[in-house]
Amino acid sequence: MNAEPRKIGASERPVIRQLDEAAANRIAAGEVVERPASAVKELVENALDAGASRIDVAYADGGKTLIRITDDGCGMTAEDLPLALSRHATSKIDGTDLLNIRSFGFRGEALPSLGAVGRLTITSRVAGEEAVQITVSGGAMGPVKPAALSSGTVVELRDLFYATPARLKFLRTDRAEAQAISDVIKRLAMAEPYVSFTLREVKGETSREIFRADAEQGELFDALSGRLGRVLGRAFAENAVALDAEREGIRLTGYAALPTYSRGAAVEQFLFVNGRPVRDRMLLGALRAAYMDFLSRDRHPAAALFLTCDPERVDVNVHPAKAEVRFREAGVPRGLIVTGIRHALAQAGHRASSTVATATLGAMQPEPTGPPRIYQMDRPSYGARQNAYAAQMPLHSFDEAPQPFTGPTPDPFTPSARVEPVPEATPELTRQPLGAARAQVHENYIVAQTERGMVIVDQHAAHERLVYERLKKQMAQNGVAAQALLIPEIVEFSPADAARLLEAADDLQRLGLTIEPFGGGAVAVRETPAILGEIDAGALLRDVLDELADQGESLKLQARIEAVLSRMACHGSIRSGRQMRVEEMNALLREMEATPHSGQCNHGRPTYVELKLSDIERLFGRT
Known part of the structure; x- marks a missing residue:
């Protein structure tokens, strides 16, 4: 490995040839x-x-x-x-x-x-x-x-x-x-x-x-929806929202799946630039960033995104197989994907994936509806049947006469036996998307009646998302409070890395992190986000720098702030085990209907399951 380079003499000089x-x-x-x-x-x-x-x-x-x-x-x-x-x-x-x-x-x-x-x-x-x-x-x-x-x-x-x-x-x-x-x-x-x-x-x-x-018919979105349903399955088509956004001459169309319709691997992520299928790291990073607030780390979004622009704004001649592209203004398509998907998901409101209800119905195993066939040799005798009937009675032996029950009579007014009156489900409430609250089960799940069936709501997960969205809205309106350091923290970088960080200084300052040049490759950290408490500013800046080098944009600081807001929402939401009044349950349902993204909690899990009446009747063999 440490040998000196071999000297090539005139007689050994390689000859340049034209390949056939x-x-x-x-x-x-x-x-x-x-x-x-x-x-x-x-x-x-x-x-x-x-x-x-x-x-x-x-x-x-x-x-x-x-x-x-x-x-x-x-x-x-x-x-x-x-x-x-x-x-x-x-x-x-x-x-x-x-x-x-x-x-x-x-x-x-x-x-x-x-x-x-x-x-x-x-x-x-x-x-x-x-x-x-x-x-x-x-x-x-x-x-x-x-x-x-x-x-x-x-x-x-x-x-x-x-x-x-x-x-x-x-x-x-x-x-x-x-x-x-x-x-x-x-x-x-x-x-x-x-x-x-x-x-x-x-x-x-x-x-x-x-x-x-087969060739699809109709307008672009109808044809695309039909083709995606044929290629990716009906489940994707039923649980995806349409995208149609434009920014600075670049248009984004396609479909993005709801967060509750997520995958265990990035197997349903399809990107097209001017109709050409591509695998572009920058665009895939934008897709992940769009779902950053809705999915846990081990889940991956599903989407088919189509970017259309003037061919002169994108270079497709950067890879022999034309699998990669390079945009003239890389930040425009990235920002368009992030904002376009988030806006479409917000318009979906409280909607959750239909696959959740399918999985719920699949977990319910109804008993066989018909009596099993009994062969003559298997038919019990009269005496055996009498003994079997007697064995099912609460007796200590078969030869004792039935005795009346002499245990204590439960008090109907004790907490363990109290029966709450069933709340009235008015037509106005049942016509709402999440219906009227009818009961609370195990002090954690709200059962609501709708015109077409029933809804089961996880009260803690639902309220956690509502509080989280409220905290994010307050942060967007009032900004991120910054905490000034008594002694600025000096972090050493290479001159090139320091210059890259300082280019993003304005974006970091909006999130409460203030940095300034300190000579050479040093960067001085003057303020940090107050909500994060005491942090390792050097480690945070290195993470931000790695993300800038990899994707051209950093969401690391924003992700950490939102993670803190998510924890605050978790601790400040309705806990499991708390009994709720009917008015409280209905108020929670109405707020879910008015809050975007309320169909999934902060970790991407569904907050409610909707079961159609026809599906419930099918479970009981009534159809």
Whole structure:
């Protein structure tokens, strides 16, 4: 490790060579085509750029032996096919402006890369002309031949990576590769709701349909909701709120799920920029920040977000697979996502996820409704039945006569036996979203009657959210009180880190943390948020600095302040075990209806469960 660098003599000097085209294509394939799913992504995007309205994808052995993409796009002529297989040849751009890109593909690397590492056959037909076909295998291109095809294009890729067998060792199992292909198709299907997609697995002479999404109809949000319901399931569509916000020329649309519809992993987070599926760390961080106040650390939000802007404001040419983007003003889309989602969730009011009620009904196991079949040999005799009946009576032995109960009679006015009168459920109250309070169970759960069923409310969790929202509102109106330090705390940083912190000084001061330059890389902390008490200012600033370096914005201080408010709300709310009067219960229900985010507590758990009357009747077999 500590050896001195070896001196290279004139005779040993490495010679710079021009790689041949086949080697260059194989190297490019290593960047563009990582696995079969990457090949599917590139080919389907080509079909979309060609204006296809129907796309059929077939694969075999996880895409390792066969990938076939069939579309009804505009097609290619005999002159186009050889050019399409040449490196950096594309119909998407002319090369004069790499910032004004309005198509999926533009690099001109996908087809030649696939032809360099597999056996690629392209059959295509332009309207009014004859169909043509070309084949390239391991980089060797064949002649253009006549073919039979009604319209569109069929791209067939066989034996992927046969020309680079070492790459095959790094592929996963057929099942894992097939799942990756399915994920790619579903992402592109979400991006294009007006296009029909079909995914099939081929085994021998038969095929099995894995996924199908017919073209949606109607306006954008109706079509998008239908497509998301088809791809992500009805549960997501039923428990998501629509997003439509705009800031400085960037528009945010899509759907974000309610906090109570959260996931155990970040598996339902989909981001699209100008219709292109991306995995951008900055945008994913904004999504997490939008739910920071509603979910615990081990839960993840679900959302499908679509950002639309002028192509010149975003650079998509920063990654060979076009999976990452870079915005000219990074803070605008981030802030738009945070405020757009929070505003939509606030408009949802007290609404909670319907999956909570589904889980509640699933936990209820009704007894069998019909009598079990009894065979003659299992039918008890008359004597056995008499003994069984006698055994169920409170007697010490079968030969004793029944005796009257001689224990003490319970006092109906003692606290243990007092029966409260059932409060009257007026029509005005039952028409409210959370209904009229009818009872309190175990001194913790409020049972309310609605027009369509019943609601069960966790009184402590609900009141905790109400108090928390009240404290946040007061903080927003009055600001965060700052506590001046008798002796300023000096924290040493590198000059670059200190400059980055001081750029955010105004934002930190609004949250009660005042910092000033102290020469070189030192930063002086003059004031800290009073609500946090005695804190380690140096550790807090380092956390803020790490977040600034990672995401360009820090929410660490705000999160710590809100965590304190959350604890204050927890201690200041109605405790479990407290008996509530009917008036108090109804007042709590009305305040929940008027308070945003009251459908979940500060930790993301539901505050109430709503059960439809039809579901309750189904449990008892009355339907």
